[in-house]
Amino acid sequence: AQSVTQPDIHITVSEGASLELRCNYSYGATPYLFWYVQSPGQGLQLLLKYFSGDTLVQGIKGFEAEFKRSQSSFNLRKPSVHWSDAAEYFCAVGPGGGADGLTFGKGTHLIIQP
């Protein structure tokens, strides 16, 4: 069965500092990987996705993520965070062209210190 692990429940970063959120997945076939962001009381917004090709993918709001097959990881990064980045971040894996839905991690809560 597929699964997603986000090891960090909370992360605190100073405004302007760099950020890396970790994501490890377990999937039997070629995974389709996603990062979503959720602000309080809101739905999920797609930040970026990896389907194939270049393992470093760029997303919205200055985020990027790197797919490492050997480590089963898809970590999210941002060089300099802004106070508005404070939110819940979810990594998800999907069958890519499937009808079985996405499997999400439990999320990482990002806190930005001034």
Add this chain to the structure above:
Amino acid sequence: ETGVTQSPTHLIKTRGQQVTLRCSSQSGHNTVSWYQQALGQGPQFIFQYYREEENGRGNFPPRFSGLQFPNYSSELNVNALELDDSALYLCASSLGEGMGLVYEQYFGPGTRLTVT
């Protein structure tokens, strides 16, 4: 382009009652998926509808059912509500191909259901 919309925003029901949640998909999308997000957890896949038929289902009991209409909007129905059904219910729309296979999904703001 209109995004995914859901109604109502909030809902309070009593254990044992039935509830219907509604979702309008993003313009141009033909597939709708529903997810349940309990407090402090990631969303869990309930089921997916493509061309008015359920074509994928997660680990949820039959009292969770749905409909998709010709305009691709959708309803989630939950019968015999339990306290553990209290959650944020998210609808996601996508463009399905072939047998309703989807790739990226776009989420609505959700409906917060509280069961007392």
